[in-house]
Structures are given as structure tokens and as C-alpha cells.
Amino acid sequence: MTVTKKISLVVPFYNEGGGVHSFARSIAAILAAIHGYDFEIICIDDGSKDTTLQELMQVRSLDPRFTVLELSRNFGKEAAMTAGIDYADGDAVIPIDADLQDPPELIKTMIAHWEQGAEVVLAKRVDRSSDSYLKRKTAALFYRFHNTLSGVKIPENVGDFRLMDRVVVKALRQLPERQRFMKGLFAWVGFKTVTVEYKREAREIGITKFSGWKLWNFALEGITSFSTTPLKIMTYVGAMGTLVTACYALYIVIRTLVHGVDVPGYASLLVAILFTGSLQLVGIGILGEYIGRIYMESKQRPVYVVRKRYADGDDSGGQLRYSDNE
Structure with missing residues (x-):
């Protein structure tokens, strides 16, 4: 039958x-x-x-x-x-x-x-x-970005x-x-x-x-659900920033020893502080997305x-x- x-x-x-x-x-x-x-x-x-x-x-x-x-x-x-x-x-x-x-x-x-x-x-x-x-262009961008970051295509x-x-x-x-x-x-x-x-x-x-806002959050949900690459990127950016900062600090020390104290530099110092602070906020924001997901999942x-x-x-x-x- x-x-x-x-x-x-x-x-x-x-x-x-x-x-x-x-x-x-x-x-x-x-x-x-x-x-x-x-x-x-x-x-x-x-x-x-x-x-x-x-x-x-x-x-x-x-x-x-x-x-x-x-x-x-x-x-x-x-x-x-x-x-x-x-x-x-x-x-x-x-x-x-x-x-x-x-x-x-x-x-x-x-x-x-x-x-x-x-x-x-x-x-x-x-x-x-x-x-x-x-909508067509943002959809194409999302697929390309997601599939580059995630192991799940x-x-x-x-x-x-x-x-x-x-x-x-x-x-x-x-x-x-x-x-x-x-x-x-x-x-x-x-x-x-x-x-x-x-x-x-x-x-x-x-x-x-x-x-548009819901689509953006939907894309963010997809990326953070299937990839930790954004966290890795911030780690690499932080490491590169540390290396550049260390090299610049060494340069300042050597220049000060050779030429003495150089008072000018307020503008470059302000830019460096603002850039580093913004980068830290971005990193905290990315970290917050993942912590938020852990928090929501833990409620079961x-x-x-x-x-x-x-x-x-x-x-x-x-x-x-x-x-x-x-």
C-alpha cells in the first residue's frame, strides 16, 4: 500500500x-x-x-x-x-x-x-x-561581507x-x-x-x-551569529596600534635626548588621543554585541x-x- x-x-x-x-x-x-x-x-x-x-x-x-x-x-x-x-x-x-x-x-x-x-x-x-x-546593493554587500568573515557561507x-x-x-x-x-x-x-x-x-x-534600521540589525545579527572575526580584527588592530605607539614612543625619547624638549605637538597629541579613544569605543561596541548575545541566550x-x-x-x-x- x-x-x-x-x-x-x-x-x-x-x-x-x-x-x-x-x-x-x-x-x-x-x-x-x-x-x-x-x-x-x-x-x-x-x-x-x-x-x-x-x-x-x-x-x-x-x-x-x-x-x-x-x-x-x-x-x-x-x-x-x-x-x-x-x-x-x-x-x-x-x-x-x-x-x-x-x-x-x-x-x-x-x-x-x-x-x-x-x-x-x-x-x-x-x-x-x-x-x-x-536594497539590492546593500544585500549584495551583506552577502559578500558575511561570507568573507564567516565559515558558514x-x-x-x-x-x-x-x-x-x-x-x-x-x-x-x-x-x-x-x-x-x-x-x-x-x-x-x-x-x-x-x-x-x-x-x-x-x-x-x-x-x-x-x-533600513531593521535590515541593519538583521545583518548585524547574522554576522555576530556565525563569526567571531570582528573580535579577531579588533585584536589585530589593537596589536598594530600598540606596535606603532611603541615605535613612536621610542622615536620621541631618542629625539628628546638628542634635541631636547620640544613643546609643540598639541594638535598631533589631541588627534592621537581622539583616534585611540574612538577605536576603543568601537572595540567595546563589538565586544558588547557578543556579550549581549551571551546574556540573551543565558536566559533560556x-x-x-x-x-x-x-x-x-x-x-x-x-x-x-x-x-x-x-
Whole structure:
């Protein structure tokens, strides 16, 4: 007897009111053309303040394949995605954004590669013309900078949209980080990977929730999560500064012995003090980023709290996420 495989779609939602039904119709049309599989669509309401939850409940009442996780507050996209992955029980899991910039038409191709033996199928954007010029350039800079510093290489122009086999999902669930940079965690677990390319379209619903400041903090999170190179750089800079200072001090001593006391030099002394002080502050700031991460991780708080889970035959709440959840 052949057992039908199950595919889980994981979709974080945050203030997507007015676009939930559009997303549901698009997904339903795509899945209707894929035969031989059972599908579940896990929608995570990440503390939305608009009508997102109500619209998700309406969609769930019309289509039993939809499961809704209501988080107790806004925990952020990484936590919401983690919640969806934890609750997914499919043989393969596909995270996808609700804005439909990542084409759901690609799901069929992903499944085909998976059936051929791939454990991870990445969706790579080959055309990001729908994004602003600044966003494209800063994204390219981030990938280049991160992959230079870190031993864990993140595929360039690959977002969260991908297919992961059950074995990959189990590996992800073993990672205990509370502050999660999912792109890095996806890359860290590895496994046999295939890449498919697509052109990124403009958003069909809503507006981006990532401001420039949030993107900067997100990049900082990624770099400090997977590399200690910034600390090493400051060590080398400090060593070079010490060496230069020692050489300059020796030069001053010799010049004073030969030519006597030279009163002028206030400007150069002020510049040296300000430069050294600024360098120390930068070093302390970098050190503080890592100490802050240690502090947050040491609390061992759950990544998210589920207020309620809405699914056929199982409406439960108060769920916490722990690293050994299976």
C-alpha cells in the first residue's frame, strides 16, 4: 500500500490584513495542479494588530488544509518561521512569504527535485529589479561581507523560500539558539542541496515590514551569529596600534635626548588621543554585541509562545518552543 507523502507550507503573517484571501486563492490554485500529495498550510499570526487573524480564521473555515498558529505577541519573522517549522509534520517543509514575491508556481519544481533525491531545494533570485537600488546593493554587500568573515557561507540572493526534507527539519529543531538568524541556520545544517532560479516579482499584497534600521540589525545579527572575526580584527588592530605607539614612543625619547624638549605637538597629541579613544569605543561596541548575545541566550527563554493553535480537532494554546521539540 502506497503512503501519500505530506508537504507542509509555513507562512508567517504580520499585519497582512486585506491580502490573506488573495494569498489563499493563489496557493489553492497552485496546489490543485500538484497531484499525489497531501498538503497542510501552517499560517503563523505574529501578533498582528489588524484583521489578519480574523481573515486567517475565515480561510481556515473554508479550507481544512489551513492551520493557524496565533502567537501571544509579535516575536519577529525568525521566531514565527521557527514556530511554523516546529509544528509542521510533513515529509517536506516549504517556508514561503505571504506577499507572493516568491512564486508559489515553483513549488511543483521543488517537489520534483526533492523526489529525485535532493534534501534541500533552494530558490535563488536571478532578477531583483522589483527591489529598490539601495536594497539590492546593500544585500549584495551583506552577502559578500558575511561570507568573507564567516565559515558558514550563505547562498547569495537566496531567501527563506526553499524546500527541506524531514531530516533537515529534524536537524534544525536540534539547534537551541534563542536569537535566530534562519538563513545562517539553514546553511549551517547543510545536506544535499539543489538550486532553482526565478525572477522576483513585485509584492502583490501589503508593504515591507523591514525598515533600513531593521535590515541593519538583521545583518548585524547574522554576522555576530556565525563569526567571531570582528573580535579577531579588533585584536589585530589593537596589536598594530600598540606596535606603532611603541615605535613612536621610542622615536620621541631618542629625539628628546638628542634635541631636547620640544613643546609643540598639541594638535598631533589631541588627534592621537581622539583616534585611540574612538577605536576603543568601537572595540567595546563589538565586544558588547557578543556579550549581549551571551546574556540573551543565558536566559533560556522560549523562542515564541503560541496563544492558540487552530486546526481540525486540535484547538490548543500556551505552547512554548524548546530545542528538542519533535
